[in-house]
Amino acid sequence: MGECGSILLAAFTLDLLLGDPAYSFHPVRLIGKTIACFEMVLRRLTLSGTTGGLLLVIMVLASSVGCYLGIRMLLSCLHPWLAFTLDMFTAYSCMSLQDLLKHAKQVADALERGNLFRSQQAVQKIVGRDASRLDASGIARAAIESVAENFVDGFLSPIFWYMAGAVISQSIGFSIVTGSIIGILGFRTFNTLDSMIGYRNQRYLYFGRVAARLDDGMNFVPARLSVPVIFLATGLCGLDALQCMKIGLRDRLKHPSPNAGHPESCVAGALNIRLGGPSIYSYGPMEKPWLGDGSKDVSQKHIHKCRILISCSGSITVCLSLLIIGTLFWINPAQT
Numbered sequence: 001m002g003e004c005g006s007i008l009l010a011a012f013t014l015d016l017l018l019g020d021p022a023y024s025f026h027p028v029r030l031i032g033k034t035i036a037c038f039e040m041v042l043r044r045l046t047l048s049g050t051t052g053g054l055l056l057v058i059m060v061l062a063s064s065v066g067c068y069l070g071i072r073m074l075l076s077c078l079h080p081w082l083a084f085t086l087d088m089f090t091a092y093s094c095m096s097l098q099d100l101l102k103h104a105k106q107v108a109d110a111l112e113r114g115n116l117f118r119s120q121q122a123v124q125k126i127v128g129r130d131a132s133r134l135d136a137s138g139i140a141r142a143a144i145e146s147v148a149e150n151f152v153d154g155f156l157s158p159i160f161w162y163m164a165g166a167v168i169s170q171s172i173g174f175s176i177v178t179g180s181i182i183g184i185l186g187f188r189t190f191n192t193l194d195s196m197i198g199y200r201n202q203r204y205l206y207f208g209r210v211a212a213r214l215d216d217g218m219n220f221v222p223a224r225l226s227v228p229v230i231f232l233a234t235g236l237c238g239l240d241a242l243q244c245m246k247i248g249l250r251d252r253l254k255h256p257s258p259n260a261g262h263p264e265s266c267v268a269g270a271l272n273i274r275l276g277g278p279s280i281y282s283y284g285p286m287e288k289p290w291l292g293d294g295s296k297d298v299s300q301k302h303i304h305k306c307r308i309l310i311s312c313s314g315s316i317t318v319c320l321s322l323l324i325i326g327t328l329f330w331i332n333p334a335q336t
Contacts, residue, residue: 003084004166004176005325008159011091012318020099027093027185031192035060039197039207053207057193057214064189065182072178087181091162094188096154097314100126100147101307107143108300108307111136126150129279140298144306145275148267149260151310153191156229156317157222161187163321170328190214216258223259226313227252229320230266233312237270239305244270247292254289261291268292270309271302 023029038059042052068090075082103126110119116136123139124131126146134142165183166176194215197208227248235241247269248262255261255276268275272294279286290296 002176002325002329003087004180005322005329007084007088007091007177007180008162008318008321008325010088011095012314014088014092015095015098018098019102020093020096027090028188028192031060031064031189032196034063035193035196038063049206050209053197053210056197056207057190057210060193061186061189064185068181068185069178072181087177090181091184094158094162094184097151097311100150100154101311104143104147104303104307107139108303111140111300111303137296137298140300140303141273141275141277141296142279143303144267144271144273144298145260145264147303147306147310148263148275149257151230151313152219152223152226152259152263155314156226157191157219158184158187159317159321160222160225161218163324166325166328176328187218190218219259223262226263227266229313229316230263230270230309232316233309234266234270236316237305237309237312239270239309240272241270243272243293251289251291254291256286256288265291267306267309268294271305273298273302 020026035056038056042048042056045052047055068086072083072086075086103122106122107119107126110116110122116139119136119139120131120134123134123143123146127142129142131139131142162180162184165186166180168174168183169176169179190211193211194208197204198212198215199205199208227245231241231245231248234244244266248266251265251268252262255264264275268291272292274290274292274294274296276288276291277296279288
């Protein structure tokens with residue numbers, strides 16, 4: 001399997017065991033602080049439009065990758081295992097599957113206890129809409145939509161770009177391990193930029209446009225790959241795989257987002273429920289089409305089924321990735 005596969009497997013295992021702990025020196029938090037610092041500098045230079053946003057993306061990406069390469073070079077000089085540990089830690093820090101499932105469980109547990117206020121508080125942590133306006137069914141539906149969408153953002157896309165970095169590096173004779181970490185770190189940098197400045201409001205409409213478009217672009221292929229991955233997981237979980245594929249192919253382009261509709265429609269079909277519909281955000285109401293043909297009456301039981309489905313989808317993603325890495329290792333064992 002090689003070092004590249006070992007890093008991916010170790011990172012996935014750490015995510016399953018530890019989740020995504022919050023601490024000051026978390027790599028994604030450091031990227032966020034870097035974004036805030038550079039944004040302040042650019043705005044002081046009156047670069048608050050599209051040009052400033054482009055410069056911000058370049059500066060943050062260069063800082064993230066440059067710091068990683070510099071630290072790795074130093075650690076590899078001290079001992080190879082230190083460099084391996086850095087690679088594993090970086091890959092692990094860029095995944096967030098278990099944390100996503102944990103938040104969804106908190107929502108389901110609160111609904112199961114009949115505590116509407118606590119469930120609204122729990123779901124507000126993972127959705128952008130106004131949770132105070134949601135009833136129990138709306139809360140469960142919002143939680144499932146968030147899990148489905150963030151399966152791509154928080155797990156499938158990072159692993160896709162980890163693999164893309166490995167494949168590209170192998171084709172040009174560069175270190176597969178280093179290339180794969182640059183891939184996953186680069187994606188997480190763009191994704192963090194989008195989460196901080198990719199808003200369509202007066203402050204970020206132009207300044208955040210480049211970051212938002214790059215994030216959409218980097219999620220484009222992974223979002224579409226989520227359809228066969230969730231389909232396979234649906235069959236393994238004993239859910240309705242045919243309905244999953246039918247609704248996924250039919251409704252995946254109905255969502256206002258170019259990417260979110262793919263996993264959400266598949267999950268709606270697999271669970272035989274409806275997702276989407278009218279939603280109220282801080283900036284006002286938003287009319288979204290319904291995804292799926294099932295019931296609008298969604299409960300904590302559907303959240304639990306969704307958690308199992310997405311957990312299985314994550315395992316399938318890792319297994320397929322390790323198979324690809326194994327093929328690369330067989331082709332060129334010296335590089336993996």
